[in-house]
Amino acid sequence: MKPLILISNDDGYLAKGIRCLTEMLRPLGEIVVVAPDRPRSAAGCSITSTVPISAKMVRKEEGMTVYACTGTPADCTKLALSQYVDRTPDIVVSGINHGTNATINEHYSGTVSITKEGAMHGIPSVAFSLCDFDEDADFNPMTSYVQQIVRMVLEKGLPYGSLLNVNFPPVSPYKGIKICKMALGVWKDEFTRHETYYNKDYYWLGGVNIDRDPNDTLNDNWALDQGYVAITPIKIDETDYSLMEEMAGWNL
Amino acid sequence: MKPLILISNDDGYLAKGIRCLTEMLRPLGEIVVVAPDRPRSAAGCSITSTVPISAKMVRKEEGMTVYACTGTPADCTKLALSQYVDRTPDIVVSGINHGTNATINEHYSGTVSITKEGAMHGIPSVAFSLCDFDEDADFNPMTSYVQQIVRMVLEKGLPYGSLLNVNFPPVSPYKGIKICKMALGVWKDEFTRHETYYNKDYYWLGGVNIDRDPNDTLNDNWALDQGYVAITPIKIDETDYSLMEEMAGWNL
Numbered sequence: 001m002k003p004l005i006l007i008s009n010d011d012g013y014l015a016k017g018i019r020c021l022t023e024m025l026r027p028l029g030e031i032v033v034v035a036p037d038r039p040r041s042a043a044g045c046s047i048t049s050t051v052p053i054s055a056k057m058v059r060k061e062e063g064m065t066v067y068a069c070t071g072t073p074a075d076c077t078k079l080a081l082s083q084y085v086d087r088t089p090d091i092v093v094s095g096i097n098h099g100t101n102a103t104i105n106e107h108y109s110g111t112v113s114i115t116k117e118g119a120m121h122g123i124p125s126v127a128f129s130l131c132d133f134d135e136d137a138d139f140n141p142m143t144s145y146v147q148q149i150v151r152m153v154l155e156k157g158l159p160y161g162s163l164l165n166v167n168f169p170p171v172s173p174y175k176g177i178k179i180c181k182m183a184l185g186v187w188k189d190e191f192t193r194h195e196t197y198y199n200k201d202y203y204w205l206g207g208v209n210i211d212r213d214p215n216d217t218l219n220d221n222w223a224l225d226q227g228y229v230a231i232t233p234i235k236i237d238e239t240d241y242s243l244m245e246e247m248a249g250w251n252l
Numbered sequence: 253m254k255p256l257i258l259i260s261n262d263d264g265y266l267a268k269g270i271r272c273l274t275e276m277l278r279p280l281g282e283i284v285v286v287a288p289d290r291p292r293s294a295a296g297c298s299i300t301s302t303v304p305i306s307a308k309m310v311r312k313e314e315g316m317t318v319y320a321c322t323g324t325p326a327d328c329t330k331l332a333l334s335q336y337v338d339r340t341p342d343i344v345v346s347g348i349n350h351g352t353n354a355t356i357n358e359h360y361s362g363t364v365s366i367t368k369e370g371a372m373h374g375i376p377s378v379a380f381s382l383c384d385f386d387e388d389a390d391f392n393p394m395t396s397y398v399q400q401i402v403r404m405v406l407e408k409g410l411p412y413g414s415l416l417n418v419n420f421p422p423v424s425p426y427k428g429i430k431i432c433k434m435a436l437g438v439w440k441d442e443f444t445r446h447e448t449y450y451n452k453d454y455y456w457l458g459g460v461n462i463d464r465d466p467n468d469t470l471n472d473n474w475a476l477d478q479g480y481v482a483i484t485p486i487k488i489d490e491t492d493y494s495l496m497e498e499m500a501g502w503n504l
Contacts, residue, residue: 044296044326045359047457052446054454074296074360079455082443104372104488107297108326113359120356120438152502161436162492179499181491184413186372191334194304202306203331205299212412231504233495236356239433240414243485247431250404252483 002063003029003154006080006089006118009097010040010073010110013058013066017096020139021128022064024146025093028154030063032089034080036110037068041099043110045117046072055079073110077117091154092118095128096139096146102129102167102220102230103183103209112234115163119236124158126150131224132170141172145229165232167224175227182232183221185211254315255281255406258332258341258370261349262292262325262362265310265318269348272391273380274316276398277345280406282315284341286332288362289320293351295362297369298324307331325362329369343406344370347380348391348398354381354419354472354482355435355461364486367415371488376410378402383476384422393424397481417484419476427479434484435473437464 005025009018013035022031034055053071060066067084069076077092094114101109111127118125128146130137149166158164165182168174190207211221220230257277261270265287274283286307305323312318319336321328329344346366353361363379370377380398382389401418410416417434420426442459463473472482 039302042299042301044298044365046296046298046324047294047360049294049457050291052454052456054452072298075457078439078442078457083445083455106490107365107368107488108299110298113296116359120436122438148504152504156502159492159495162495177504179496179504181493181496182489184372184489186374187330190330193335200306202304203335204304205301205327205330231499233492233499234490235492235495236359236490237434237436238358238486238488238490240411240485240487241433243411243414243487244431244433247483247485250408252400252404252429252431 003090004085004087005029005031006085006092007031007033008035008073008076008094008114010036010043011098012036012039013068015098016136017098017139021093021096024143025150026063028147028150032080032085033066034069034076034084036073036076037070040072040110042108043072043113044108045074045113047074048072053079074113074117077114081121089123091150092123092125093150096142097129098135098137099133100129100131100167101127101165102224102232103211104185106165106182106234112165116236119161119163122160124153125163126153127165130168142168161237162233162235165234167220167230169224169227171227174229178223178228178230180220180223180230180232181218183211183219185209255342256337256339257281257283258337258344259283259285260287260325260328260346260366262288262295263350264288264291265320267350268388269350269391273345273348276395277402278315280399280402284332284337285318286321286328286336288325288328289322292324292362294360295324295365296360297326297365299326300324305331326365326369329366333373341375343402344375344377345402349381350387350389351385352381352383352419353379353417354476354484355463356437358417358434358486364417368488371413371415374412376405377415378405379417382420394420413489414485414487417486419472419482421476421479423479426481430475430480430482432472432475432482432484433470435463435471437462
């Protein structure tokens, strides 16, 4: 039986990134896509609990079925696993995101949330992003890398609760692959202030991502700056075990 | 100078939980609240980038100012730090959430996202939740615990990039405090299917949280089940360092 590959994204099922990803992976298995019916960037791991969600089939061909879903990326993954696959997928793949999900951006990412959902369900999961926000970005140079990474994960699996967050630099040819850690940092100067016609303030989110250790050659940010494809292994267990030990000495 | 305490939540500025939290912490410092103008449960770390956001002052008293913001919990925290404090807060406190944020729920939590934002900005941050979804839940038994935990964090600080996720069991008196790790697991049977008047399927999110190691006495879930207050130290660095090492041997 061919591997079952569940695909989703956060840019919506019509985005070029997910259409390219689907074509790249069709030679590798049977494809089910359940993706948001509209752009849902920066959705984080948000889920929908105060209104119901639904999905409709928008395309069906040999070896591929595509559903558009009213929910968030995490909702799409949950609903797919619950309703739209006839067996547990062999892999969950998300993207290809239009824009970076490296560094702390991973926390805000709908693309990565899909793979966190997959990892919670014990399914090997990989998120792909290209550091180019252009709606018509060129994803072709990624093809052999994407196929090889998915093949390797299908072959080797991933530990329970872990996933791969893969980011591609904006310019190809790529220098190769680096296995990285998540660069830590913070967004600065995040808002620009504007005024409405009636002189009320409003704010647009933007800003600059400041890397805490820009010279750390293990950082995903560093690898991308140097032209490497950055694979950052992520785990859903966010426990700070060293702080656990330290707090044993607190007077609580 | 009194400590500056920034408060937010995901149930909205009118929720009982945040009003109780604010009263508990007024004796400890100067309070600025920037909270969503409506309920935003399960917002995860989502942020708003396709429309602008705004906030308005809804209350000002000696030592306390309250703003209601159109954004998500993470937006509220970002906007507060950018626009509504005159110095860096000494601590970011979120909650008190109506309902649990222990275990993997932490990923979906708007309450915890506020403290992740604080931690990224290098500010000691603590999230408080009561495992009781009742809008009129009784938060009073938490008072001395909340005050003592906040006092300790103000005194000792927290390592950069770490935060405390504190969950209270539904029934008091509490048996004491346990320093815990995040219980891993997954939500099962997550959707109920319904039909519209026109026979289209729609789905409500719900389900059962399955703990992977229910007998692990270090789990936050276990501690809560036993009647303890569970403090789970969390870090924003989600890198899986052991998988990084393992993947060095992959043929990529």
